[in-house]
Amino acid sequence: MDFDRIYNNGKSLIICKTDKQMSIAYVELTPAPDGDFYDVKTATPIRSDFFKNKTPLWTNQNGD
Incomplete structure (x- = not known):
């Protein structure tokens, strides 16, 4: 699955x-204790307006 946006959640x-x-699809990643990887904490479908007032750190400009 190719993701199209990344947000910072603290x-x-x-x-x-x-x-x-x-x-x-919403997937929350937190740094692993050793700092080399991220752990998946949650993955769930969400409402389309969940990020209405948030600015992404990164967006896929290719539209893939």
Whole structure:
């Protein structure tokens, strides 16, 4: 799955994928204790307006 946006949520990152029906997958990543990797803390579908007032750290400009 290619994600199209990344948000900073304080101590974690949230990566998102929007599909053609405007459904969004929300995956929260937190740094692993050793600092080399991220652990997946949650993955769930969310409302389309969840990030309405938030600015992404990164967006996929290719539209892939």
